[in-house]
Amino acid sequence: MTDAVREPGVHVNACEACGRLPHPRRVRLALAKLCAVFPVELLLHALVIHFHASYLITVTVLTVTTTVLVIWVVEPSAMRLLGGWLHGPPGGEHGHLSTGQSLWRIRARVSDRPGQLESLAHHLAELDANILTVHVHHLDGGSLDELIVGACRETSPDALSNAVRAGGGHSVGIWPASALALIDGQTKALTLAARVAADPSELPLSIAELLGAQYVDSRVGDHPTAAACVEIPSGDGEPLVFVRPADEPFTPAEIARARRLGELAQKTRQMSEAGGRTSATPA
Incomplete structure (x- = not known):
């Protein structure tokens, strides 16, 4: 099997010349180096023969110029210029490259019945949208599904919202998300717990990060009445107040x-x- 039709494997290291992943295929790499080195070598040999230099000078000139020009200058420059071809897919496969995706966080109220999540996934799949993570919160009268969905950049939020409604969801909310949203809630909570254990004064900001909400200092002013609000006991008397839309x-x-x-905390x-009291007690 030739290198041109071999499926590319998984490469850990990037290309040494341009830093791209994956490392270029061997045949293309050899051809690129040959194209870079051959003209320079040909020109140098022609010049040496033209001037009839002595054997020692010929060897010295070829060694120095090959090392300096070819290895340090010509070859890396040529590989950067040919980078798109070196790291591209085999011929005829360009049309199969996947386009970039956008991430969306979707919340929807759904009925608590079997097959509901499958219905949501089916209607989202019609838009080539993929459910990456899902959290189901059981509430009175149904469930609240929180999804992280990857979709084509051309897919609009309205199209995703309509697909969720067609799949049985209502009270749909949709917001842009980042790759950080793929961190599951348990991992995020444990990370913030370690921060609070190291410094309990980090509690307000840690809870705000956990909930994706804004901390409102009740000593400064009242929280907005039109926002969703929750109070968390702090152990210091006044509860901590957090709000979001x-x-x-x-x-x-x-x-x-x-x-x-x-x-x-x-x-x-x-x-x-x-x-502290134990250390302050005299022996």
């Missing part, structure tokens, strides 16, 4: 995780105070 209500799972962070402070 009214069309993004807090789910029971989110509130439970935030409360656990508050309890962790309180336990950490108590242990720190107990340790």
